[in-house]
Amino acid sequence: MPKARKKKTPIVQKPTSDAARSSKPEVTRSVIREFHVLLKHQTQLQKNKAQNAATATELDQIEKRIAELGGLERYQHMSAVGQKDDRGGGSHKILIRWMKELALHKRAEEQGKLKLLEVGALLADNYQSCSSWIDCQPIDLNSRHPAILQQDFFLIDQVTNHAKWSAISLSLVLNFVPEPKDRGRMLRMAHSMLVPEGHLFVALPLPCVSNSRYLTFEHFQYLMTVVGFKQIQSKWREGGKMVYYLYQKQEPWVSHDRVLFSKKQELRTGPRNNFAVLLA
Template identity: 60%
Template sequence: MPKTARKRKTPITNIPSASTSSCKPESTRAVIRRFHVLLKRQAQLKKLVVHDLAQRTELANVEGEIEELGLENYQKMSAIGQRSDRGGGSEKILIRWLKDKEMHKTERKLKLLEVGALKPDNYDDCSTWIEATPMDLNSRHPSILEQDFLLLDEEMNREKWDLISLSLVLNFVPEPPDRGRMLRLSNIFLVEDGHLFVALPLPCLANSRYLDFDLFTSLMTFLGFTELQRRWRKDGKMVYYLFQKKTDVKTPSRERLVVPERFTKKITLRQGNRNNFSILL
């Protein structure tokens, strides 16, 4: 009896080109999620001393899929997800919050470092009061500085910025300690009373095994930030924060403070079907 030909499964990377405007939200999210998973697994495998063939083969397969999927394709999908017909970019929320504080009436322009910028003109409408520096690991435009935030010179950027935006950036960083270091550096780079904008996928806090809203707020307080604004919906996809840098002169330098264990080790806060997102110091 002749065998029935099996239908070949379509790989996750076989997704319609992001250059068209017809990409469905499901396809966009699939690319973004898969890219994050691959980067995380790549970082895990690279940390191991790879002796056996199975681990070497897995690392090669992961890196091959990352190359096939492509950072540029990921960025295109992310840019599509930020179009006005998909809810718009998070910069609109930041701008609204800053205007609520009447910061658009300042005597000098506010220096903004926009980390993970996919477009160079997100803040063009605010050019009279915001001097934006868009930056990304893999620049897609001559006006976007190609730079790893974690490799910025600490002394050159100390108290240099009035505003820092980390919109969908922390969740892109593969390792939890590097996410914590990114927040530490943000505090160092901001002027006193400077503002940090953070946007995360809601499941990072609402459905994580190791991180919830209270722990995240406690961690930010320890780093020297005061929460000013928070926005999310129970049935939404994102959570947005606005923090302000506040130095307590009565407290010793944070470099000399003992970091509480709850910020240095993964501690299970929830059971069940959860994700593993965490931030460690």
């Protein structure tokens, strides 16, 4: 009687139950949201000049919870998972399509490659397929790949980067900046760093605009105009998860209108989120 064959161990192991659960979209979103809340609260406490023992204890508790969740490494992993095409990600494909519709790839043949700054990059090869006409520099606060420059956007040298970039991508970046005034500062910095008529790509979770207490579609468009951006493309749908915008740099509005965006204004009532963008 022939011997029974020994069952081979598969080369690729089945994921553990924890790993399987962590790949589910609802788990991914939950982890990212909790990290967002923790990091925002941490930043606010660190900026508090009147720190005391209670503040130190609260900061310790936040750091402990971040560690329990797996640290910034897991947060970045979850964010990378969330960028997959089946999770509503792949925003770089939308930007590429819009740039081609503007014939920027043809312009690059005559004027040289477009210089693209990809802020908050989690994958190093998003624009590899366009390397013949896009020269992409991916950066992130905590780089996970040697090709991604570890760089705090707010610490970028404004002199050497003034009018340097053809395009800047802020995909799922603005919503992770803890302070509303810093979000406005990020937009103004991007404006300064773009070449004349350069392009800014912004991708946000749809509720940041559709369900905010302090922001509406019209309010955000007006704010971007004041900063110095003309909206030329937008993409979102009712019940969707994301909103995408493409702007072109123009002269900022220097008028009293800037005061409208210096403080939070309640534009909607009822159960809403508190996402806001302010101009100091």
